[in-house]
Amino acid sequence: MTRLSQVDIDDSALPPPTPEIEQERRVAIFDLLEDNSFSVPREGAPEGPYHLVLAIRDRRLVFDVKTETGDAVAEFHLSLGPFRQTVKDYFQICESYFDAVKKLPPSQIEAIDMARRGIHNEGARVLEERLEGKAEVDLDTSRRLFTLICVLHWGG
Numbered sequence: 374m375t376r377l378s379q380v381d382i383d384d385s386a387l388p389p390p391t392p393e394i395e396q397e398r399r400v401a402i403f404d405l406l407e408d409n410s411f412s413v414p415r416e417g418a419p420e421g422p423y424h425l426v427l428a429i430r431d432r433r434l435v436f437d438v439k440t441e442t443g444d445a446v447a448e449f450h451l452s453l454g455p456f457r458q459t460v461k462d463y464f465q466i467c468e469s470y471f472d473a474v475k476k477l478p479p480s481q482i483e484a485i486d487m488a489r490r491g492i493h494n495e496g497a498r499v500l501e502e503r504l505e506g507k508a509e510v511d512l513d514t515s516r517r518l519f520t521l522i523c524v525l526h527w528g529g
Contacts, residue, residue: 375412375509378422378441380405382525386430390524397524405517412509413438413447427521429453434522436508449507453526459496460526466492493519 380402384390390398411423419440426437434453438446466489473482497515500522504510510518 374420374422375410376422377405377409377411377425377514379424380521381424381426382521383426383428383435383437384525386428387525394524398521401517401520401524405514405521409514409517410509410511411514414506414509415447418446419444427518427525429525434525436504438508447507451503455499455503456496456522456526459492459499460523463489463492463496463523496523 382398422441424439424441428435432453433450435450437448440446470485470489473485493516496519497512500519501515
């Protein structure tokens with residue numbers, strides 16, 4: 374019961390996503406829903422599964438957590454500041470990776486991919502720290518949520 378059963382992106386305050394960003398969102402949400410661990414450690418908070426809506430409002434990352442029936446569980450706002458450099462680094466290394474796939478040998482592609490995974494793990498670690506006391510997630514869930522933050526951030 375400590376899981377997300379639905380994840381939506383509220384991008385109504387952002388420019389329309391490109392087809393590539395929209396595809397990344399769909400894949401990230403699919404992967405997240407396939408396997409995740411998410412709970413709200415507040416006294417009296419209803420058990421999951423939960424419906425999560427992610428948004429950027431007033432330059433803050435918003436986690437709006439509801440029950441499957443739509444009852445409010447928690448809403449918390451996180452500053453985007455701690456994510457900015459990691460998101461920027463992640464996008465840069467992803468561009469390098471996609472360029473490398475087209476023209477570099479496998480050994481160099483592997484090195485870039487290892488760096489990409491390292492930055493992704495760093496973003497997941499930052500997210501886990503920012504969620505402390507608000508939501509409990511495992512590493513894989515944090516990694517998948519960081520992917521959604523990246524594509525949401527990119528769309529914004």
